[in-house]
Amino acid sequence: ETGVTQSPTHLIKTRGQQVTLRCSSQSGHNTVSWYQQALGQGPQFIFQYYREEENGRGNFPPRFSGLQFPNYSSELNVNALELDDSALYLCASSSMGLAGQNEQFFGPGTRLTVL
Amino acid sequence: ELKVEQNPLFLSMQEGKNYTIYCNYSTTSDRLYWYRQDPGKSLESLFVLLSNGAVKQEGRLMASLDTKARLSTLHITAAVHDLSATYFCAVDIENSGYALNFGKGTSLLVTP
Numbered sequence: 001e002t003g004v005t006q007s008p009t010h011l012i013k014t015r016g017q018q019v020t021l022r023c024s025s026q027s028g029h030n031t032v033s034w035y036q037q038a039l040g041q042g043p044q045f046i047f048q049y050y051r052e053e054e055n056g057r058g059n060f061p062p063r064f065s066g067l068q069f070p071n072y073s074s075e076l077n078v079n080a081l082e083l084d085d086s087a088l089y090l091c092a093s094s095s096m097g098l099a100g101q102n103e104q105f106f107g108p109g110t111r112l113t114v115l
Numbered sequence: 116e117l118k119v120e121q122n123p124l125f126l127s128m129q130e131g132k133n134y135t136i137y138c139n140y141s142t143t144s145d146r147l148y149w150y151r152q153d154p155g156k157s158l159e160s161l162f163v164l165l166s167n168g169a170v171k172q173e174g175r176l177m178a179s180l181d182t183k184a185r186l187s188t189l190h191i192t193a194a195v196h197d198l199s200a201t202y203f204c205a206v207d208i209e210n211s212g213y214a215l216n217f218g219k220g221t222s223l224l225v226t227p
Binding site: 031033035041042043044045048050055056057058090092094103104105106107108109 | 119148150156157158159160163203205208210211212213214215216217218219220
């Protein structure tokens with residue numbers, strides 16, 4: 001069974017640039033959620049995708065957008081990067097529709113630094 | 116606004132001692148999750164508590180859930196250095212599929 005993978009591992013961008021982060025979900029999972037974790041904080045929910053549709057969104061501005069592909073992999077796009085976007089971005093996959101089976105499995109994360 | 120509050124936020128304890136981490140939340144959720152995070156690493160699922168009164172144990176860690184009190188506890192028995200990490204509790208966010216709202220985490224340091 002293949003776990004959740006993310007790429008790239010680390011990324012350095014400058015303010016105003018755009019970035020795309022990628023996630024491959026665990027085999028058999030159809031739901032991908034993205035989280036932002038600032039240093040010393042708990043993960044904050046950005047949005048979730050289920051069957052290629054956005055299924056929920058946290059308190060993040062529209063410059064945070066995403067996609068889910070037919071193979072359930074996903075992308076997180078951030079436009080007009082700001083210094084405060086520097087964080088660890090975590091992707092989690094799970095299986096929507098299985099009652100009680102909401103255990104989310106996290107990828108290793110992408111560390112984004114905005115200068 | 117959904118709140119998940121953990122205490123303490125920082126905990127230094129000696130090896131061999133016992134301690135409890137508390138997680139209070141503000142929703143009516145009957146499911147709660149505990150995760151562990153080592154420095155610079157991702158989140159590892161520890162426990163999934165699915166109903167009131169649920170208790171799960173793994174090694175020196177035991178988690179419980181009281182949905183009426185909206186309280187979960189993570190009890191550490193006879194701590195060892197390998198348990199040093201940050202522990203997060205989380206609950207489901209209503210109307211957002213099964214996304215999670217996390218607490219701020221409890222940073223645990225176990226010393227000799």
